[in-house]
Amino acid sequence: MISEDKAKEKLYYLAKDVNVELNDKQLKMFMKYYNLLIEKNKVMNLTAITDLEEVVIKHFVDSLSIAKFVDMTKEMNVIDVGSGAGFPGIPLKIAFPNINLVMLDSLGKRVNFLNDTTIRLDLTNVDAIHARAEDGARVNGMRQNFDLCVSRAVANLATLSEYCLPFVKEGGMFVCYKSGNIDVELKESNKAITTLSSEVAGIDKFVLPETDIERTLIKISVKGKIDKKYPRKSGIPSRDPIK
Template identity: 40%
Template sequence: MSQIRTNKLPQMNQMWQQTLHWQPNTIQEQLFQQVYQEILAGNRQQNLTRITTPEDFWEKHLWDSLSGIIGLDNNYLTQELQVIDIGTGAGFPGIPLTIAFPNWQITLLDSTRKKIAFVNSLITKLKLNNATGVVARAEALGRIPGDRETYDLALIRAVSKASVCAEYSLPFVKVGGMAVLYRGHWNDEDTDSLKSAVAQLGGEIELLYPWETPVSKGVRNCVYLRKLSATPQKFPRAVGIPDKQPL
């Protein structure tokens, strides 16, 4: 246990500010540190993440989670929003965003019960009143009134092919809202294939933001999908179909 307590995240306020035009206050820094410690402890019970060194954790979990805000209008950052994090795993990007934006109400969705049990335990320990973990498949929950076309913002971090991520996320988003796809490498062919899928789902690609991680200089792309019209009732397709037969 002493090893867990002595692992300290690096001080990166200048890096936060330079890259995202945002930086955590003292309380948020303490909460990020607590998240790190709880992940290290949780890793002893289940495989939550292989990214465990302080600098890697800061960059690949904390910074990467918040990197999705770079293409959002400032209104998104200051308003009270309904947000869903699809395929949250151990709580990324949802938990760091819950800490960074207490005005957002965030639903953290994953189909793995053990992961959501950990996430809800973390939410309780950190007293994050603006977050809740839910066990469900995106294809099923996205068809249910009360969740379908309810969210201002949907976030999905490299769960599957981009077109599959679009089918998972856009049904949750209300008309006028946005889905953010966190991706690694990206090319023109990816854009062309995604356009067709997004159009079928009632949206369009509004912005593609390419950049690199601040420490290791890894390739990152954030793809912003604007919801223009209601998603046809046939989407999302039945559980497993989007992944097996991408649009």
């Protein structure tokens, strides 16, 4: 495994490739985040990727890759749905302290880790909330209240759209991180996206640096008020996507 100094150097240069300039303090925060992640991973399943160099590329740089296609430098309210171990939310907050971040996850133990990590990293204007997306999007102050929603959660795009779009305000955007060929999935999500008063605003494809992993960021913009019946009750969006 590479040293932390080498990892910081690699992170610095790979982040620059996705339009992110990290200072020394931020690079140290990423290393501290890595150590917190690996320590907690010994007692609960947060990530299958534990090698430092792999985490730098497949978690940190991947999370930051949105900055190549979306302006992250302005103050805005961001929600990370299905945040898990904090990806992409925590890397984005470290790199862009200007954002106000909410991380949503359905598992209490993960939320405890996220809260503890943000405290240890001295991150401000961050909340980790224990809730399913279907429930969180119905809470006053969260429904259609965010400029940007991000998610690396594993679910088909139609289901993710129903989970995520109700958090996004009119004029805001949902950006979904996807791998591999997404053409069929994108076509099958058209009905869900239009039903949720939204439209695909852009599709950005790239290869994750120093890998052969094909990634796609799907940008979906919200054009109006979303019908209050969405998202449907717990479990329904994944079991019966809008078609």
